[in-house]
Amino acid sequence: MKLDTKLVTLGRAPVRAQGPVNVPVHRASTILSDHLDGYLHRFDGDNRYANVTYGATGTQNARALAEAVAAIEGGHRTVVTGSGLSAVTMAVSAVVGAGDHVLVPDSVYGPTRRFCAVVLDRFGVETSFYDPAAGADIAALMRENTRLVYTEAPGSLTFEMQDVPTIAQAARERGALVAMDNTWATPICFRPLEHGVDISIQAGTKYLAGHSDLVIGMVTTATDALFRTIADQAHAFGDTASPDDCFLALRGLRSLSVRLERQSASALKVARWLESRPVVKRVLYPALASDPGHALWKRDFAGASSLFGLALHATDEAAIARMVDGLELFRIGSSWGGYESLVAYNRMPIPRDVVPWTETPGLLRIHIGLEDPDDLIADLEAGLARLDA
Ligand SMILES: Cc1ncc(COP(=O)(O)O)c(C=O)c1O
Structure with missing residues (x-):
């Protein structure tokens, strides 16, 4: 079955007549058993993972969403x-323990960095940050106790690409697991498990849900053992997603590839236009031929999403505020992946251990939505003109 057909058919209600197309919202804490024996054995063996047993471990809506995402990721479960952040923290904390060492790219999503450097440290797990440009040389950074090599491509805010297959192979040869935060590409543009990654993490909050109205995460594993380990961790921590949010995320998934196709085409058009403006220092977007990560992106990814960085020659924050505040179509906000265009600004440098950002004192981040790209360009053109006002 082709990907677009999977997006439409998986995780649907098994009803052909006199019923809804979508799995209805099953709101529940209590899940009833029809006899005592069933109740007593509800968590035995596979029952814990196969059956709906308690609201906090997911009702039919979480199951339907999980089934569809696992198939689209090409994963086990x-x-x-x-x-999204609890998808990261559950996945990472499930596979490491006191005395282990973790390798994390310097360009990782900030809260993931904090979780590793602060929380894991308290539990006796040591984190080293590595240059996201590391390929096979990641091997030299691995220790006897390196249990996990974490990846995220492109990097948060600074958009460095990573050679994920090479890193995964080097990690595997030394007995370490590989996890990837694949939120930017989504499984439409990159499927980590097909490139040697063991654990694929997705902030479904972004493109997958796609409408800026919920937070949710997904962790898809290559093996059953990893699925159980991470599911047990999420249950132990009481981490759960509401049935309503699972329902909405699955609804978002239906249109994920068409939204991405349009948003990505518009993003490329806007990014190319921005690149041609003299006030622009650099557009950080692996889909652009000028991007340092373009060759890797082209080799491994089937497409790009619509989030990119924008470095301006202007350094005066008041001028940048004039540009941003006057935008009509781009709203100011920090999440992304919805149907609407957004702009955010980050003061640089952000915390880095290995490759500090030195290019500009601040960096804009642009998310391109489903609006007409010509309207977006006109909005940005007026914005850039305000830099000199
Ligand atoms: C790359 C990446 N991973 C994970 C997350 C966390 O997702 P959530 O906001 O759902 O916790 C984000 C959120 O911005 C992100 O950008």
Whole structure:
């Protein structure tokens, strides 16, 4: 079955007549058993993972969403979590323990960095940050106790690409697991498990849900053992996603590839236009031929999403505020992946251990939505003109 057909057919209600197309919202804490024996054995063996046993471990809506995401990722099974960040923290904390060492790219999503450096540290797990440009040389950074090599491509805010297959192979040869935060590409543009990654993490909050109205996460694993380990961790921590949010995320998934196709085409058009403006220093977007990560992106990814960075020659924050505040179509906000265009600004440098950002004192981040790209360009053109006002 082709990907677009999977997006439309998987995780649907098994009804052909006199019933809804979508799995209805099953709101529940209590899940009833029809006899005592069933109740007593509800968590035995596979029952815990196969059956709906308690609201906090997911009702039919989480199961339907997980089934669809696992198939689209080409994975074994999916754990649905309460947010993208808890997908990261559940996955990572499930596979490491005191005395282990973790390698994390310097360009990682900020809260993931904090979780590893602060929380894991308290539990006796050591984190080293590595240059996201590391390929096979990641091997030299691995220690006897390196249990996990974490990846995220492109990097948060600074958009460095990573050679994920090479890193995964080097990690595997030394007995370490590989996890990837694949939120930017989504499984439409890159499927980590097909490139040697063991654990694929997705902030479904972004493109997958796609409408800026919920937070949810997904962890898809290559093996059953990893699925159980991470599902057990999420249950132990009480991490859960609401049935309503699972329902909405699955609804978002239906249109994921068409939204991405349009948003990506518009993003490329806007990014190319921005690149041609003299006030623009650099557009950080692996889909652009000028991007340092373009060759890797082209080799491994089937497409790009619509989030990119924008470095301006202007350094005066008041001028940048004039540009941003006057935008009509781009709203100011920090999440992304919805149907609407957004702009955010980050003061640089952000915390880095290995490759500090030195290019500009601040960096804009642009998310392109489903609006007409010509209207977006006109809005940005007026904005850039305000830099000199
Ligand atoms: C790359 C990446 N991973 C994970 C997350 C966390 O997702 P959530 O906001 O659902 O916790 C984000 C959120 O911005 C993100 O950008």
